Each structure stands twice: as structure tokens, then as C-alpha cells.
Amino acid sequence: MSDIAVGDVIAEKTFDLNRGSLVRYAGASGDFNDIHYRDDVAVAVGLPGVLAHGMLTMGLAVQPVVEWLGGDSGRILDYQVRFTRPVLVDATEGAQVTVVAKVGVLDDAGARIDLTVTYNGDTVLGKAQARVAL
Amino acid sequence: MNPELQGRAFEPTAPYLVGREKVREFARAVFSTSPLNHDPEAARAAGYADVVAPPTFPIVVQEATLAQLLAEPDAGIDFTRVVHGDQRFTYTRPIVAGDELTATLAVTSIKSLGGHSMITSESTIVDATGAHVVTATSTLVVRGDE
Numbered sequence: 001m002s003d004i005a006v007g008d009v010i011a012e013k014t015f016d017l018n019r020g021s022l023v024r025y026a027g028a029s030g031d032f033n034d035i036h037y038r039d040d041v042a043v044a045v046g047l048p049g050v051l052a053h054g055m056l057t058m059g060l061a062v063q064p065v066v067e068w069l070g071g072d073s074g075r076i077l078d079y080q081v082r083f084t085r086p087v088l089v090d091a092t093e094g095a096q097v098t099v100v101a102k103v104g105v106l107d108d109a110g111a112r113i114d115l116t117v118t119y120n121g122d123t124v125l126g127k128a129q130a131r132v133a134l
Numbered sequence: 135m136n137p138e139l140q141g142r143a144f145e146p147t148a149p150y151l152v153g154r155e156k157v158r159e160f161a162r163a164v165f166s167t168s169p170l171n172h173d174p175e176a177a178r179a180a181g182y183a184d185v186v187a188p189p190t191f192p193i194v195v196q197e198a199t200l201a202q203l204l205a206e207p208d209a210g211i212d213f214t215r216v217v218h219g220d221q222r223f224t225y226t227r228p229i230v231a232g233d234e235l236t237a238t239l240a241v242t243s244i245k246s247l248g249g250h251s252m253i254t255s256e257s258t259i260v261d262a263t264g265a266h267v268v269t270a271t272s273t274l275v276v277r278g279d280e
Contacts, residue, residue: 015165028156028163029194045214054218059164059190066189071168072180073189073228080222080271127220130189 004103010113011064011101017052017087018094025056039091052087052095057124061099061117065130068101075133077110082126087119095119101130110134135251135276136210137244139203144239147198149262154231156194157187164188177230184231191229192259193221196270199239199257211253211276219252219273226266234262237270249278 004010022036031053034041042050058081066073089095097119104114115128154174161171169176170186177185204213229235236259243254254273261267 021163025163028160030197055190055193055221056164058221059188062189063165063167066166066168071170071176073168073170073186074180074182076189076225076228078222078224079189080220082220083218 004106004111006103006106008103009100010103011068012099013064013067014096014098015060016094016096017056017089019050019089019091021094022050022052022056022089025053025059029053029055031055047086049088049090052089052097054083054086057081057083057087057097057117058128060097061115061125061128062130064099064101065113065115065132069132075110076130077133078131079129081115081117081128083124084126085119085122085124087124097124104129135244135246135253136206136208139206139209139241139253140244142206142241144199144202146236146238147195147202149234149236150195150198152187152229152231152233152235154185157185157191157229157231160191160194161185161188164190174231182228182230187229187231189223189225189228192223192257192268192270195229195235195237195259196257196272199237199255200272200274202239203241203253203255211274215277217275217277219275221273222271224269224271226268229267233267235259235267242271251276251278 100116105112110133113130117125237257245252257270
């Protein structure tokens with residue numbers, strides 16, 4: 001891990017989401033907002049369809065970094081994202097979310113890992129950064 | 135939105151006891167593969183008292199403070215127009231099963247931009263001894279009339 005350089009891709013992973021993933025996250029997190037499992041409600045509030053919880057996307061996007069750290073999230077000092085686009089989860093097709101984790105900054109405190117999180121060719125998170133101790 | 139929310143003192147939330155099975159359930163939901171999230175022995179071998187919660191688990195504890203905010207009678211926040219703008223966690227240590235956590239809310243900023251309002255709040259989460267565990271910062275965007 002000491003031989004990493006700025007710009008290195010340290011992890012890359014694709015997650016397959018389906019409606020079951022959203023129901024599972026709803027139960028685990030306690031966020032039972034209808035727009036995450038009911039098409040009729042999503043459409044009624046002006047959305048194109050059922051969306052993944054932003055916090056589910058944030059939660060899975062950091063997992064490749066945790067894996068790179070050997071599973072020890074205790075080395076993550078700070079993690080932030082901006083929610084810029086929704087992830088639409090089709091009832092039959094689901095949705096694929098891809099995470100690319102790259103070294104953004106290296107300094108005395110450790111590294112800043114920058115995450116590029118895409119769905120359907122668009123980035124869905126902005127300024128997605130994890131500060132890690134090395 | 136009521137600008138006087140900024141600087142208002144909120145009561146700490148009721149203690150949240152972190153359960154091992156809740157950590158495992160949350161870990162599965164965010165596609166975690168880390169043995170530290172699932173296996174107490176693996177967690178102990180890494181120096182933790184019990185299974186370690188994934189990095190975004192503090193949202194579960196923070197949620198009670200966001201509910202406090204939306205429930206303020208004079209807040210003027212229409213829940214049906216609220217969108218999550220951004221989220222940040224700043225950690226002293228990870229949450230582990232067995233932690234008894236309380237969260238205290240502070241509204242740090244209220245802004246208006248192009249008809250929308252943005253409210254940023256910080257929830258400071260401490261353990262039963264009062265030691266800092268993590269601070270969760272959220273910006274909620276309240277969409278204006280369109």
C-alpha cells in the first residue's frame with residue numbers, strides 16, 4: 001500500500017441492484033420512503049420510477065475501499081458524497097452501479113480516495129471522497 | 135424555512151443500542167464483504183470488541199436527529215419536498231456492536247438558492263462514556279414552488 005501513487009486505480013467493482021436490494025436496504029436502514037419500492041408513488045411525485053436510496057449508493061460505493069483496506073473500515077477517517085443524479089431501478093432489469101476508486105491525494109495524513117460512481121453512463125455521486133489513514 | 139433554526143439547541147436523542155444482528159443486516163444491505171462486519175472473531179482479531187458497522191451505518195443513528203429537525207413545529211420544512219443533497223461522516227472510530235450511542239443535532243447553515251432552501255445540520259454521535267464516535271453532516275434541499 002506504500003507504493004501507491006496519485007492517479008492509481010486501487011479498486012473497481014460493479015454492483016447489480018434490483019428491487020429486492022432496495023427492500024433489503026429499506027429494512028436495514030429504516031428508510032421506508034415509498035419512492036424506493038412503489039412505482040405508483042414514485043410517478044405520482046414526478047419521478048421517472050423507483051429510485052435507489054441515495055444512502056444505499058453511498059454505502060456500497062465505499063465498499064471497494066474497505067476491501068482494499070483489508071476489510072478494516074477503522075482506517076477511514078472521513079467519507080463524503082454529493083447526490084447528483086438518481087439511480088433508477090427497473091422492476092425487471094434492475095440497475096448496474098459501477099465504482100472506480102482512485103488515489104486523489106497522498107500526504108502525511110494518508111490518502112484521499114476519489115470515487116467515480118456511474119449508472120447508465122452517468123456519474124450519480126459528486127465529490128465522493130474517502131480520507132484514509134495508511 | 136425558518137432561519138432561527140440555526141443555533142437552536144436540540145436535546146440528545148434517546149440512546150441507540152447497536153445490535154450485532156443489526157450490523158450484519160446493514161452490512162448485507164450495502165454489499166459488504168468484510169469479515170469484520172459479520173464475524174465477531176475476525177473483528178476481535180483486528181482489535182474491535184465486536185462486529186464493526188459499515189462506514190455509512192451512522193445514518194441509522196443520525197436519522198433520529200433529522201426527524202427532530204423536520205418535526206420542529208416552526209421549521210417550515212415540507213417533508214414531501216425534501217431531497218438529500220449531500221452527506222458526510224467524520225470518524226473518530228467505527229461503530230461496533232454493543233455501542234450505546236446518542237446523537238445531538240445542530241443546524242450549521244441555512245441558505246436559499248434559486249427558490250430552493252438548503253439546510254445543513256451536524257449530528258454529533260457519542261458513546262455511553264460521552265466519547266466522540268462520528269459526526270454526521272447532511273444537507274437537505276427543500277425544493278421551492280415550481
